[in-house]
Amino acid sequence: MDAGWLAQRIGEPSARGIATALTDLIREGTVTTQTRLPTVRGLARELGVSSGTVAEAWSELRRRGMIHTDRRRGTVVLGPPDVPRPIRYERIGHWGDRLAIDLAIASPDPALLPPLESALLAAAHADGLNDYARETITPRLRAAVEPAWPFAAQSWLAVGGGYEGVQLLCQTTALPGDRIAIEEPTGARLLDILETIGVQIIPVACDEAGPKPEALAKALKARPVAFVYQPRGQSPCGHAVTPERSAELAALLAPTTTLIVEDDGIGELSVSPMVSMGTRFPDRTVLVRSFSKSHGPDLRIAVIGGAADAVERVRVLRSFGTGWTSRILQDTLAHLLGDAVVRERVEHARAVYAGRRARLAAELAARGVRTGGSDGLVLWVPVREESAALVTLAAHGISVAAGSRYVIDPAPTPHLRLATARLTDDPDRLAELADVVALAARGGS
Template identity: 90%
Template structure:
């Protein structure tokens, strides 16, 4: 495409105007797929603007999947705008229907979830149902969750699951181009969410005790607007932050204005105590606690509690859409949290999940494949070659998640993430599974490899 031709069709030479004009041309079919766009400098010269203005417009079009930049061909058109897709999450594994063992998604064992009938019946009789008054959290749910909250929350809100809570907090805190510090590896869906928001991701390396202070200190030099981490049950690695590590991290965050987002993804299923920085920074810490894996995915409930300003921004954004989370679902969860039998059932599930994870880790260790972590519903397994390991496991009817989906940029050491919540309890079957995983790993490895 000739730069002068395109410049003549751009009435507003701002970044937004350039992106809008090219979007119209692509939608109309005037500019078709595989058209090579002029260089950033060439178009900037024709428009009389800086190269940065054109680059910003290109970035906006790239975010919506309309163009891509190839080193050999330059920047080419892909087609009309599309809805951003969670690429990492969608590519966790599509190996066909013949697979017998699915270790891809860390979903709960349905046999270990509490029955919902009595909770839903009790919730359906609650006062105030079908009122259009927007209730951030029902009194019953707040009374049920507040005693176990690790710090005095300034504000509360029930949302539709843990990922929604983290997404809305980041979306209402960061503008496109802002920086967010996040532990690495981390949840594939979380990386998809943050990339869709258009922020720059600053990785923070971790060990068994959580984010490394030195790495966080380096990340804070970039002045991120938020730091997102999982204090316990970390996915994919199973880290759990110790009180000592939390103090070290808090010391680094003391002079910053960074919002601290704590993602407690498995909540009451974690075998590790909750260590929060909210007690030290109650005005800029928000904890997101999900109850999907412990009490039922179809409840679609997470509670966010903490810094009033951050929670209020989420409430305002939700007012454009759903407005509030169903009172029936909120009070159903409150009923479950207050039921002694359900609490016993959750404690039993916690132990079963921990045993399943530990048994597979032990089986792999005897075969020279040493995994790390001590909490969570997954194992982070080092392998020689990710692609070869995936193919080997698929050939044996086993689906797992590739480790590359859980990191920001490609890394030299390869891993797989194995969901352990639904593992077999049969020792012989587990031994056979470990044999195949060790075969796929390719050689004797350790978690530090």
């Protein structure tokens, strides 16, 4: 495309004006798919603006999925704007009837979830039902969660699941182009969320004790507006932050204004104690605790508790849509949390999940495949080559998640993520599974 031709069709030479004009041209078909756009510098010269203005417009179009840039071809048009898709999280491939064992999705075992009947009946008589008053959290739910909260939260909010909580906190904290530091590897959905928001992701490498201090120190030099990490039950690696490591990280965060977002994704199913930065920084720490895996995915409940300003921003944004989380669901969870029989059931589930994870890790270690980590509902399995390992497992009717979905840049060692919550308790079948996983990890040798 000629830079002069495009410049004549741009009425407002701002970043937004450039992006809007080109969007209209693509939508109406004047500019077609695979058209190569002029260089940033060439278009800037024709418009009489800085290269940064055009680059900002290009970034916005890239975020909408309309253009793509590579070194060989330059910037080309992909097509009209589309709904952003969670590419990492979406399942790839159709398994059909060949799928025998699904280790790709870390879902709870339905047999280990508490029954909901009595809790739903109790919640059906909750105070304030069918009132349009926007209640951030019901008194019963706050009373149920507050005693176990690791620090004195300034504000509370019930949201529709852990990932919604983290997404809204990031969305209301960062502007497009801002930087957010996040441990790596991390949740595939979280990486999708951050890319959709349009932030720059600053990776923070981890080891068995959590984010590495030297990696966080490097990331903080970029002045991120937020640091997002999982204090325990980390997915995909299975580590938990120790008190000593937390103190090291806190010393680095102390002189900054960075918002600290703690994602407690498996909550009461974790075998590790909760070590929170909120005890040191209550005015800029927010904990998101999910109850989906412990008490039921269809409750769609997570609780946000922490810094008042950050929680208030989320409340305001939610007021444009949902407004508040169902009081029936909130009080159902509150009833479950206060039921002694349910607490025993969750404790039993925690032990069962830990045993399943540990047994598969031991079986793989006996075959020369060491996974690391001791918490969570997944195993992070090193393999010789990712694609070959996926093919080997698929040939045996086993689906797993590719490790490349959980990192920003290619990792030095490829991995697979195996969900362990629904593993068989039959030792012979588990040994057979470990044989196949080890075969895949070694590259078939």
